[in-house]
Amino acid sequence: MGLLDLFKKKAKERPPEESKEANGTLAVYSGMRVEVTTDTGQILFVAKLLGLHGNKAELHQYSESEIAEDAESIRARIRGYSDYERKAVYMEGVITPGPKHIWQVEELAVVHVGNDRAFFRLETNLEATVTMFSGLTMGEKPCKLLNISVGGASVGSEYRYHEGDKFLLKVRLLEDRPESAMFTQIVRVIEKGNGKFEYGCRFIGLTETDQEQITKNIFTAQRQKRGRP
Numbered sequence: 001m002g003l004l005d006l007f008k009k010k011a012k013e014r015p016p017e018e019s020k021e022a023n024g025t026l027a028v029y030s031g032m033r034v035e036v037t038t039d040t041g042q043i044l045f046v047a048k049l050l051g052l053h054g055n056k057a058e059l060h061q062y063s064e065s066e067i068a069e070d071a072e073s074i075r076a077r078i079r080g081y082s083d084y085e086r087k088a089v090y091m092e093g094v095i096t097p098g099p100k101h102i103w104q105v106e107e108l109a110v111v112h113v114g115n116d117r118a119f120f121r122l123e124t125n126l127e128a129t130v131t132m133f134s135g136l137t138m139g140e141k142p143c144k145l146l147n148i149s150v151g152g153a154s155v156g157s158e159y160r161y162h163e164g165d166k167f168l169l170k171v172r173l174l175e176d177r178p179e180s181a182m183f184t185q186i187v188r189v190i191e192k193g194n195g196k197f198e199y200g201c202r203f204i205g206l207t208e209t210d211q212e213q214i215t216k217n218i219f220t221a222q223r224q225k226r227g228r229p
Helices: 208-225
Strands: 032-037 043-053 056-061 074-082 087-096 102-114 122-132 139-148 152-157 166-171 180-193 196-203
Touching (some): 032 087, 043 074, 043 102, 122 152, 122 208, 180 208
Antiparallel strands (some): 032 043, 032 074, 056 102, 087 102, 122 139, 122 166, 139 152, 152 196, 180 196
16 A cells, blocks of 8 residues: 555445344454453453354454463453444453464453443653644654554644644654554644644554554553563
């Protein structure tokens, strides 16, 4: 996909027929990105939901997990995000670890569908840059990465942008990893006063490889913040 293609308006994609699940509610489909937590909210890992059939599915793990492959089955909360409907999907199910980071899911059920955020956000305060390709603020400008998730980020800046603006966000999430670059669109603008702004952004045009790499970096950074290797 070329640079200009990412900045064109895209027709809304339709979900696969398989997505009509959960008692007729348009909610769950194979390929959905999900975050898996315990009943108490402890995050376990991020995965892709695949092999959906009735109330059974597989979770193909993206990020690292502290649960051993020979662990017993546990009841978990599974929070996904529909790329087609732009909605968060809350599920529950019993997950069982297996080889090659593939988890079996049984008793899968949707408990809630909403417009709220779908993925864990890592709070940060990192130096970053925003590059606009047109307009009065064209060029690379400094900013602060305030938080980041698989689907988007929040940035702070002294420069004025507008809802719908698209730019290239570059940041180094980990000192020993290459710089990440994500094409981004502003979906929310908050004026903080004193000439400062906070922008809620969503990532656009990410490939599966991009999503997996961002997820791995986020969870590695989270573990480092907790003092774990």
